Amino acid sequence: MIAPKTLKLSLKSLRDFAKKRLPDETLIELDERDECPLDIVRYMCDPDRLGIQLLFIPEEYGGLGGGAFDVYCICEEMARIDLGIATAVLATFLGSDPITVGASPEQKKHWLSRIASEGLLFAYGATEPEAGSDLGALKTTADPVLQEGRVAGYKINGNKQWISNGGIADAYTVLANTPAGPSWFVVEKDTKGFTHDEPENKHGIRLSNTAALAFNDVYVDADRLLGGVEGQGLNQAQAVFGYTRLMVAAFGLGAGWAALDRAIPYSTKRIQAGAPLSEKQGYTHKLIVPHVLRLEAARSYIEETAERIDAGEGSLNTEGAIAKYMASEAGNAAAEASIQALGGYGYTHEYMVEKISRDVRITTIYEGTSEIMEMTISRDRWQLHLKTRGQYYHEQAQKLEQVHSGCPEVGAEIAALASHALAEVMERARTGRLTRYQHVLLRLGELISYAECAGSLVRRAARLAEGKLNEKANRRFDAAALAVLSRAFAREAAFKVAEEGLRLVAGSGGATDAEMAALETSLRLPAIHRAQAGLIADMDFIADVLYNRAEKNAARAA
Ligand SMILES: Cc1cc2nc3c(=O)[nH]c(=O)nc-3n(C[C@H](O)[C@H](O)[C@H](O)COP(=O)(O)OP(=O)(O)OC[C@H]3O[C@@H](n4cnc5c(N)ncnc54)[C@H](O)[C@@H]3O)c2cc1C
Numbered sequence: 001m002i003a004p005k006t007l008k009l010s011l012k013s014l015r016d017f018a019k020k021r022l023p024d025e026t027l028i029e030l031d032e033r034d035e036c037p038l039d040i041v042r043y044m045c046d047p048d049r050l051g052i053q054l055l056f057i058p059e060e061y062g063g064l065g066g067g068a069f070d071v072y073c074i075c076e077e078m079a080r081i082d083l084g085i086a087t088a089v090l091a092t093f094l095g096s097d098p099i100t101v102g103a104s105p106e107q108k109k110h111w112l113s114r115i116a117s118e119g120l121l122f123a124y125g126a127t128e129p130e131a132g133s134d135l136g137a138l139k140t141t142a143d144p145v146l147q148e149g150r151v152a153g154y155k156i157n158g159n160k161q162w163i164s165n166g167g168i169a170d171a172y173t174v175l176a177n178t179p180a181g182p183s184w185f186v187v188e189k190d191t192k193g194f195t196h197d198e199p200e201n202k203h204g205i206r207l208s209n210t211a212a213l214a215f216n217d218v219y220v221d222a223d224r225l226l227g228g229v230e231g232q233g234l235n236q237a238q239a240v241f242g243y244t245r246l247m248v249a250a251f252g253l254g255a256g257w258a259a260l261d262r263a264i265p266y267s268t269k270r271i272q273a274g275a276p277l278s279e280k281q282g283y284t285h286k287l288i289v290p291h292v293l294r295l296e297a298a299r300s301y302i303e304e305t306a307e308r309i310d311a312g313e314g315s316l317n318t319e320g321a322i323a324k325y326m327a328s329e330a331g332n333a334a335a336e337a338s339i340q341a342l343g344g345y346g347y348t349h350e351y352m353v354e355k356i357s358r359d360v361r362i363t364t365i366y367e368g369t370s371e372i373m374e375m376t377i378s379r380d381r382w383q384l385h386l387k388t389r390g391q392y393y394h395e396q397a398q399k400l401e402q403v404h405s406g407c408p409e410v411g412a413e414i415a416a417l418a419s420h421a422l423a424e425v426m427e428r429a430r431t432g433r434l435t436r437y438q439h440v441l442l443r444l445g446e447l448i449s450y451a452e453c454a455g456s457l458v459r460r461a462a463r464l465a466e467g468k469l470n471e472k473a474n475r476r477f478d479a480a481a482l483a484v485l486s487r488a489f490a491r492e493a494a495f496k497v498a499e500e501g502l503r504l505v506a507g508s509g510g511a512t513d514a515e516m517a518a519l520e521t522s523l524r525l526p527a528i529h530r531a532q533a534g535l536i537a538d539m540d541f542i543a544d545v546l547y548n549r550a551e552k553n554a555a556r557a558a
Helices: 004-021 026-033 037-042 052-054 069-080 083-102 106-120 233-239 241-269 281-310 315-341 355-365 370-387 392-406 413-432 439-463 478-505 513-522 525-530 535-544 549-555
Strands: 123-127 141-147 149-165 171-178 181-188 194-196 210-222
Touching: 004 037, 004 052, 026 355, 026 413, 026 513, 037 083, 037 370, 052 069, 052 083, 052 106, 052 181, 069 083, 069 241, 069 281, 083 106, 083 123, 083 171, 083 233, 083 241, 083 355, 149 171, 149 181, 171 210, 171 233, 181 233, 181 513, 233 241, 241 281, 241 315, 241 355, 281 315, 281 370, 281 439, 281 478, 281 535, 315 355, 315 370, 370 413, 370 439, 392 413, 392 439, 392 549, 413 439, 413 478, 413 513, 439 478, 478 513, 478 525, 478 535, 525 535
Parallel strands: 123 171, 141 171
Antiparallel strands: 141 149, 149 210, 171 181, 194 210
């Protein structure tokens, strides 16, 4: 783990560098020219300059040994600068993951030391033209080449699609089918038979290079098979999902905030109907505040998951999926709302929110689409629901009720209502066998994510109030503001879980007319409706915090 002071310094160097070398005009120009600024990417990965990659390389290989929390902080900061450049720089992290997880000690030493000391750029080659979400369908092959009865190397044949850094990387980790199943190989850029296409002309992240790769009888020595054992590739890919999805979650978070941080100051200066837009409740409470709630709910889930990964709780794939799903969806919604918040100006290139909105769009697609996240989340939590005989989310709710008794202002009792309602919806889904409908299964993934993020934000707000928040945690909001944010998001989550859950159950034939009243009671709908009291006042408070209208807060508190 990196010391908080070192992390702070790294983040500051990154911000200073971006201010100097990547002002808006430069970013807009590069975006229009559809150009990946390779010199900038190389500078950022140069160990004698910014050396961003050092943060995630273990110390024994010459890096700083950053953990999941450090990587989240860096990814958020990078995304605030430019998501294309962030993708290019962090693709090395992704590309080296199969090495970190699956390589032999000699392979790790060789490749990770080179990434640290030479700033090698890596690319991660998993996706194929016909194998995207379903990686099991991959067609690229790696056939053993025998010499004197032993495997001396492999011949790789096939194609990869949409590979970040595809046209600029020095080395590639490539997933290919061996006789024993999918396996990871390292292929260097100049290897005979390896070619890449021209960069794709993309909707967003145009400052990143994305290209298709082709392998025609590409020979690699046997020591390029990561881990030295065939057939481990999918497990190795799985083993890092918690971590890598957290990175993309941080991308969504950073880009979403970058858009809002343009909309918020803009609205203080834009006068319409005799007053700044920031004074219009219909504007702030639709275009700004709800997005702040969702982004901060996602942030608390990211921070909690990162802490748990760093504490050695395992790869936490489902939690990584929830973090990615919530943060990327929230980031997209925030960027979209920011265009609206700037009106006609928002629709032009010059004001950047349009570019951010195109850029952040990728976060719900790469590293697993939102729909695949919903499926992953739902399937995993479904198992927990079954194993605990329907008690899992009731138990989570009880824990939140305990938080409420110690810290009554953070909305823990409302987050508990969301969790109780979720348990009831899932139980109805079980008795009615409703998850045979894929739509129900995936929508449950969304409701689970809302309920869990509400719980996480409540815990974060309580920890901040008690002075127990991680030293590296984001501190944009103080304890009073975070308590209000947490309460407001808990209301949204409880309402959504109960009302949409009810709709799903009723809509898929899970409750007869006669059973509806009992279902409504079990969801505690009256309590959830009553918990909405105070919603507008809390949104007013959050708007005042965002716009630094401290005197209003003080008056309200008095
Ligand atoms: C700019 C960019 C950079 C990328 N970088 C990399 C990289 O560096 N390395 C790499 O390996 N890959 C990379 N990818 C690939 C990316 O991970 C895939 O695009 C993604 O996993 C989705 O796969 P697909 O495009 O084949 O879409 P598909 O899997 O065909 O999905 C299309 C749609 O169908 C939905 N869908 C798919 N399966 C199901 C299902 N079973 N049930 C319901 N809905 C479903 C999806 O959610 C999606 O909405 C990149 C992609 C882009 C666009």
